[in-house]
Amino acid sequence: MTNLKNRGKEASDDTLFGTEKIQLKLKEAVTDMHYFLSRGYGEKATLALVGNRYRLNSRQQQAVRGMSASQSQIENRQSKEIQSFDLEGKEIAIDGFNALILLESILSNAYVFKGQDGFIRDLSSVHGTYKKVIQTSQAIEMIAAFFKKEKIKTFYWFFDKPVSNSGRLKKMIEEIALENQYDWQVELVYNPDKIIAESNKIAITSDAWILDNASANFNLMKYILSEMNVNENVICLE
Known part of the structure; x- marks a missing residue:
């Protein structure tokens, strides 16, 4: 996997997101989106x-x-949110690319965005190829620290099989698990969203569709930002 410098931040992002004036405009836009979505208008x-x-x-x-999210989406997602003190001995299904790329973006000081549902999202995407960055190993280590601290029973990592380099990432995570004796299962699948949502395990993701359809979720990024004192550019419009 080719090493890149960091993840997620473009040269124009300070102009697009970095000023109080712009953030006020974005806040108004999100308020309007919420109103229309809550009344059943299409996204x-x-x-x-x-x-x-x-x-x-x-x-x-x-x-x-x-x-943005509708009021019913916000209430549904938050009603299924598990707290960290309830994770001991539980099985978790982690949306691998979603969680890793978001954490890499946070560690790269890219702008990330706290949704009305409380979940943090970024502007990165895989585009058919995953490229390892400087922060990849640190991101996995932080997820491992969470796994150990909260005494989670098993992690099921799901990655999109068609994405280039997913096999190498699987091997890397499996080696870390073997070295540290973590109970981690890493799977390459064609439809991770559906598999995670239907697994009856606690889902770790910020993907809206999975959050809407999974039986339970855990907000890992909120946990990491509060527990592990990460420097970040979180745009929060509350």
């Missing part, structure tokens, strides 16, 4: 409407989309 049409209204470029629209 795609609503995002186009709100994006035009506030003159947001595609990257800003992506951020607004990640932060």
